[in-house]
Amino acid sequence: MAVRKSSPKGKQTSLRHLWLASLGAVVVARREARDTVAGAVDEVLRLRGRAIGIVGDAAAIARGGMATVRGQVEPVIERVATRVGQGLAPVLERVGRAPKKPAARKPQARRAARKPAAKKKATPRPMSARKQAERRVASKGR
Template sequence: MTASKKNAPRAKAPEPNLRHVWLAGLGVVAIARRRGTARLTTAKQDIERIAQRAQATLRDVRAQGEAGVERFSADVEARLAPVLEKLGLGAGRPAPKGRRKPAAAKQARSAPRKRAGVARKAAGRKRA
């Protein structure tokens, strides 16, 4: 290097003004937005992956639970079958039903009731 280049005066950097601050702020916002969008995208993918794993686990647990219930139900029925046979409540005979109300009582309840006062008023209007 020559001596003239070393001693050459440098160009002065312009003084920062409001425009420079505004442009720097825009640059920061653009970079933050780009990074934030990338992070949100990866977070969304992670959440979707976790949700899919959870759904698969729940399906497996549900299938195992249903199989366990079926085995338990079959075991209970097998153990109770001899007892029910001795009591005369075997598989061929229907289970006893509760007390039933007669059909006439059902119809009487569902039929609309007329009040005596209404009938008298209607009869009085016809006469007049």
């Protein structure tokens, strides 16, 4: 087999080789950047969905906890209010400020719905002074 001799000129890097290499590097870098940005956007959207789900779950848990606490606390508050009212009643009677007993509520009759007000007729607006002057000038020219 014959071995081909390589010329020293073929192994040298020319300006064209540098240009093509840099162009290839730019294309590869641009492709990688585009893929990276697309992946980052997908990841952000996925994390956003998870965060919304977690917040919704936390809100539901908080509402349930508050309902439970409200159910336990309201009877206690009513008992305390009754006891305080019973304890203050004699004191208020001595001072002359006896609490009024709540009167039975009378059912209130509902009012008839009001009729809508009649629409006002549009009244023509008077002409501005400027427009009146323009008409006067225009009529003199005839």
